[in-house]
Amino acid sequence: MPELRKDPIAGRWVIISIERGKRPTDFKMRVPVKKGGFCAFCNGNEYTTPPEIIAFRIDGSKPNTPGWTLRVVSNKFPVLHIDRQINEVFDGIFSKMDGIGAHEVIIESPDHNLTLSTMPAKSVEDTLLAYYQRLSDLKKNPQLKYVLIFKNEGEAAGASLEHTHSQLIALPIVPKLVEEEVINARRYYEHKKHCIFCDIIQQETVNKIRIISENEHYISLAPFAPSSPFETWILPKNHQSSFAPDGNFSLLAQILQLTLKQIDKVLNLPPYNMMLHISPFKDELNNYYHWHIEIKPKLTKIAGFEWGSGFYINPTPPEESAKFMREVLI
Amino acid sequence: MPELRKDPIAGRWVIISIERGKRPTDFKMRVPVKKGGFCAFCNGNEYTTPPEIIAFRIDGSKPNTPGWTLRVVSNKFPVLHIDRQINEVFDGIFSKMDGIGAHEVIIESPDHNLTLSTMPAKSVEDTLLAYYQRLSDLKKNPQLKYVLIFKNEGEAAGASLEHTHSQLIALPIVPKLVEEEVINARRYYEHKKHCIFCDIIQQETVNKIRIISENEHYISLAPFAPSSPFETWILPKNHQSSFAPDGNFSLLAQILQLTLKQIDKVLNLPPYNMMLHISPFKDELNNYYHWHIEIKPKLTKIAGFEWGSGFYINPTPPEESAKFMREVLI
Numbered sequence: 134m135p136e137l138r139k140d141p142i143a144g145r146w147v148i149i150s151i152e153r154g155k156r157p158t159d160f161k162m163r164v165p166v167k168k169g170g171f172c173a174f175c176n177g178n179e180y181t182t183p184p185e186i187i188a189f190r191i192d193g194s195k196p197n198t199p200g201w202t203l204r205v206v207s208n209k210f211p212v213l214h215i216d217r218q219i220n221e222v223f224d225g226i227f228s229k230m231d232g233i234g235a236h237e238v239i240i241e242s243p244d245h246n247l248t249l250s251t252m253p254a255k256s257v258e259d260t261l262l263a264y265y266q267r268l269s270d271l272k273k274n275p276q277l278k279y280v281l282i283f284k285n286e287g288e289a290a291g292a293s294l295e296h297t298h299s300q301l302i303a304l305p306i307v308p309k310l311v312e313e314e315v316i317n318a319r320r321y322y323e324h325k326k327h328c329i330f331c332d333i334i335q336q337e338t339v340n341k342i343r344i345i346s347e348n349e350h351y352i353s354l355a356p357f358a359p360s361s362p363f364e365t366w367i368l369p370k371n372h373q374s375s376f377a378p379d380g381n382f383s384l385l386a387q388i389l390q391l392t393l394k395q396i397d398k399v400l401n402l403p404p405y406n407m408m409l410h411i412s413p414f415k416d417e418l419n420n421y422y423h424w425h426i427e428i429k430p431k432l433t434k435i436a437g438f439e440w441g442s443g444f445y446i447n448p449t450p451p452e453e454s455a456k457f458m459r460e461v462l463i
Numbered sequence: 464m465p466e467l468r469k470d471p472i473a474g475r476w477v478i479i480s481i482e483r484g485k486r487p488t489d490f491k492m493r494v495p496v497k498k499g500g501f502c503a504f505c506n507g508n509e510y511t512t513p514p515e516i517i518a519f520r521i522d523g524s525k526p527n528t529p530g531w532t533l534r535v536v537s538n539k540f541p542v543l544h545i546d547r548q549i550n551e552v553f554d555g556i557f558s559k560m561d562g563i564g565a566h567e568v569i570i571e572s573p574d575h576n577l578t579l580s581t582m583p584a585k586s587v588e589d590t591l592l593a594y595y596q597r598l599s600d601l602k603k604n605p606q607l608k609y610v611l612i613f614k615n616e617g618e619a620a621g622a623s624l625e626h627t628h629s630q631l632i633a634l635p636i637v638p639k640l641v642e643e644e645v646i647n648a649r650r651y652y653e654h655k656k657h658c659i660f661c662d663i664i665q666q667e668t669v670n671k672i673r674i675i676s677e678n679e680h681y682i683s684l685a686p687f688a689p690s691s692p693f694e695t696w697i698l699p700k701n702h703q704s705s706f707a708p709d710g711n712f713s714l715l716a717q718i719l720q721l722t723l724k725q726i727d728k729v730l731n732l733p734p735y736n737m738m739l740h741i742s743p744f745k746d747e748l749n750n751y752y753h754w755h756i757e758i759k760p761k762l763t764k765i766a767g768f769e770w771g772s773g774f775y776i777n778p779t780p781p782e783e784s785a786k787f788m789r790e791v792l793i
Contacts, residue, residue, distance in 0.1 A: 135543060135562030145639045148542050148562055212478050212776050213465060225666045227687045232465030232478055283767030291766025308772030309475045329556065336555045357557045408771030435765055436621025437613030441738030442638030446542050
């Protein structure tokens with residue numbers, strides 16, 4: 134008998150195949166082959182990207198020259214532009230506005246052959262630090278209401294360039310999925326006077342079956358109602374509404390890289406999407422929303438049922454995916 | 464400058480690339496090749512599927528034998544089962560229920576080489592009639608709150624069998640996306656005392672730029688804020704909350720097949736998803752919700768930004784897609 138499960142934060146249901154869950158080998162991933170060729174994100178090709186917004190350089194080299202360990206640049210083909218005033222226009226029933234915002238690329242390493250799971254731990258830590266620095270800067274712009282940081286790894290997950298990178302899109306509105314999570318979390322808080330994420334962490338820690346890993350400050354787990362097989366979340370154990378790992382970037386980098394190594398090993402380097410969910414800027418410090426990272430390996434197709442209903446069909450129960458992740462040797 | 468547009472019914476925003484919209488040839492579709500081989504949906508192979516629920520037969524042939532023009536059977540690997548009582552269970556913060564429901568396949572033609580766009584008009588009409596008959600039957604089951612009828616055409620759109628077919632999944636809960644559309648439509652009605660879909664049809668008919676085609680009873684248009692390029696909706700011109708084309712199945716079949724022929728010709732036989740949105744059974748006859756068909760060619764990838772935000776990036780403005788669709792010679 135399949136199970137219908139509700140995600141209490143996103144408020145959507147998923148159908149989980151319980152009787153015969155798909156095992157990792159059922160997904161038949163092919164190991165991706167890097168195509169190589171000219172790469173705008175490689176060391177030495179800085180002149181081909183828009184100018185650096187920030188870069189980490191240990192050798193004192195000049196901006197937009199080789200010698201960096203991490204660069205953040207504007208996306209050459211941005212989906213939104215930052216250079217105008219917001220201008221909402223109504224056309225009868227419809228409303229629209231100019232596409233104000235920012236679209237940046239975080240080039241996580243100068244080395245074309247590394248990934249977030251294989252690069253040195255320090256580079257993962259720097260990547261998280263760059264996320265933090267860009268968030269801190271962009272939130273000063275009163276036109277921007279939210280910044281979504283995400284990563285598409287692998288062509289099937291939407292990556293158009295194979296050199297390891299994350300992206301951020303800054304938006305003049307809080308996006309629907311985040312708004313829904315915030316509303317549900319706030320409603321829970323009004324009712325119970327607890328953060329729903331904190332309560333989930335507590336319940337899962339007692340229950341143990343969906344916990345994957347933990348360190349002093351962070352925990353990784355398979356969510357109760359995941360929309361994708363092997364979906365994994367990373368959360369700070371103590372309540373924190375906005376992304377501020379303070380002195381703990383290295384512990385966050387440790388659990389993030391471990392999680393990606395587990396995913397790579399269990400599923401044979403699958404394409405995946407990674408998203409950072411934080412509280413919207415306007416109410417950044419609050420008791421009800423808890424930042425977290427969501428990682429969704431791209432193993433299933435979104436088709437008519439999902440498009441028409443918002444339901445997802447997940448062939449692998451999270452209790453099984455968590456077990457595979459826990460037991461794989463890294 | 465890109466544009467942010469809000470869909471007033473779904474309540475979500477999309478980013479539309481206005482300055483340089485992608486033209487049909489930019490999507491580089493490959494003409495799909497049918498692989499052939501044994502097919503459970505072909506004439507003569509009835510013994511390989513679960514038994515018929517309904518079938519259309521003009522020659523008086525017996526159930527589950529050749530001679531049919533359309534068959535509806537249970538899905539051999541159903542995502543939900545119909546054989547139990549609903550049983551909601553709470554586990555602390557989480558809630559789940561047994562996967563009660565139905566999952567059926569509408570085999571639209573016995574001919575392996577036809578599609579909904581190339582089959583005789585009568586077969587399209589029969590397909591719509593089968594949708595209607597199955598909805599009429601399933602709504603008698605008080606455990607079922609909604610039935611989503613959908614079609615995945617092409618492997619990239621999620622079709623696992625290439626023989627032309629639609630599917631239906633009957634659910635014990637109204638799915639989130641439908642509930643949201645219903646809530647937004649009801650809110651609009653409370654405010655304006657009009658159906659929002661009727662008002663959109665009226666505004667679009669005056670405006671003309673997003674209208675694709677119409678006949679006596681139906682209209683096809685590109686929605687103002689489509690999540691996919693070349694997304695097309697078909698709606699009855701007069702208000703109708705539940706799917707009941709009455710004597711008008713042939714006119715609906717005509718505009719549906721014309722739309723699919725336009726999509727096939729403009730985009731070179733793209734994969735697509737098609738969904739039928741109707742009012743939930745519990746309040747089927749109402750003044751605020753208007754059934755419609757949504758067709759989404761599968762031309763873009765859903766990646767981290769979409770997963771994390773619920774925003775969609777659409778590289779083709781609907782005004783342009785409607786123009787291509789209107790002007791193609793069928």
